[in-house]
Amino acid sequence: MDAKYINVLLIEDNLTDTALIREMLKEVRKPRFKLHNTRRLEDGLNYIEKNGADVLLLDLNLPDSFGFDTFLKAKERVPQSPIVILSAFDDEDVAINAVKGEAQDYLIKGKVDSSLLSRSISYAIERKAIEGELIRHRDHLEELVQERTIELREANKKLKNEIEERKLAEEEIKASLDEKNILLEEIHHRVENNLQTISNLMGLEYTQLNDKEPIEIYQESQNRVKTIALIHETLSRSEDFAIIDFNKYAYDLINYLFKSYAVDKNINANINIDGILLDIDTAVPCGLILNELVTNSIKHAFPSSYFEDRKLLKSRFTSSSNREFVNDQFTGQNDITGEINVIFTLDDGNFTLKVRDNGIGLPDNIDFRYAETSGMQLVNALVRQLDGLIDLEKDNGCEFKIIFRESSV
Structure with a gap:
């Protein structure tokens, strides 16, 4: 070669x-x-x-x-x-x-x-x-499961010998083994579902090939894979392998996105998600929704003209002799900054996720519910998966609000 x-x-x-x-x-x-x-x-x-x-x-x-x-x-x-x-x-x-x-x-x-x-x-x-890497990852996970299964079989042999000597501990040992088997099945089920999700995401980007450069498609696919990978990293650090602290997860995800897109220092992210705990079936679609909406704000809400126009507007207001009309956002500041705010709350069984920026907003002729971009198509599909509702406000920027019920499982 x-x-x-x-x-x-x-x-x-x-x-x-x-x-x-x-x-x-x-x-x-x-x-x-x-x-x-x-x-x-x-x-x-x-x-x-x-x-x-x-x-x-x-x-x-x-x-x-x-x-x-x-x-x-x-x-x-x-x-x-x-x-x-x-x-x-x-x-x-x-x-x-x-x-x-x-x-x-x-x-x-x-x-x-x-x-x-x-x-x-x-x-x-x-x-x-990418397909080769996913296959290697799947094969590696299957090897780990097989190794763990062999270890459990050996443990079972030892336990059977101990059962004869420890009749009183029989029920406790059986319950422990059943729990481990259920955990293995659940891990296999999660890996299988998430690999299928990754495959579907790659297929979604493939339909956009004529409109996007391959490097952009690759970066977006990479970020979506990382979004799912962070779920498992967060689970691995959790005491409860079924529940995710979404505040810590959101912080890690947005920090990764800012680094991935080399976000300018004039754009800040504010996260308010205290006390939100999610199971993995809810965390994966929520994480993907958060990835798409924050990525959309990073890429489109703050073009270079945004900061230039706001600096010019600040200059005009602060130089005016009629100071009583100067807006607070243009006084007492040395820099003009863009803001991306993420708010996630739980009230009476209803989750509300808001992603807001103070950027240029969406054009009036674009209906996000019928958008042609793969990102917004994915967001709408994930909201439906959560059996939720999504709304958009265009006041001084762009705010997406997603509401869905707390899982009964």
Whole structure:
């Protein structure tokens, strides 16, 4: 593998299409690509097994293989390689089946330019890497569960021997073993659910590929994965492995987001969540909602023009001879700051989560309930999952308010 280039294997028997792909890749300045071409599927798969490739561009109709079976054969032989399908047929069913079958992308010949091709290759490599990391993480967790199960089996053998000598402790030992088995099942259930959530989040961002750069999609996916990971980190530090102190969790999450987006010192976060304890089934959607709304404020509420306009307005007010009309927010301050406020309360069985900023607000023509962005779609879906209500106020900034009932479990 050449570290200076992205090594691309194109399996394509049409010389004209091959030449066109080669020219498209040459047009891209960064990253640089090195293209190798074979005309038969078997030759291409042998090449990857011997030499490797960063990504496989695959035509479905070849001299030695035809149709969707071509992709299935390639996936079986080289499962570690990201595959981007290049097809002359704009077949939606085939495209959907390809993506479900773990192809990284499905491109139509004649509708591809150098920019789209480069972006698709880069995203395919990144997505395959993330999938590999998730699989390794899942396998590692399964190994830990298996090791723990073996340890429990050995413990059971010892306990059975002790039962003969300690008849009076039989019920207590049995209860302890039952509790451990339930805990193992619960851990497996949580890991399985959260891995599925991560997969769904990645799929949600995949639908936004045409509107976002891959690096932005990667950062948002990374932050959402970190949001769920922080839940488990908080649980691991808790005395009760089922309950989360959401105040500590929110502080850690927002601190991570500020560092992730290199937030300017002129933006402050204020957190008021004293005494809120949540079970994991409630904490995960609440954490994801908090991530999306705070991220939205960080990225969009405080453009550079926001601070420039407020400084100009402060200057005009403080220089005016009619001082009695000077607003408090423009007096006695040396700096203009943006504020992101997070308030989470529990009153008579009702949770109320508010995320407010004093930024530029949302345009009047945008309805957040029917937003096209994956972030707001995710927020609305999570509110429905909590069986809650969401409202928006646009007074001097933007405030989202989510209300839902306390879990009865």
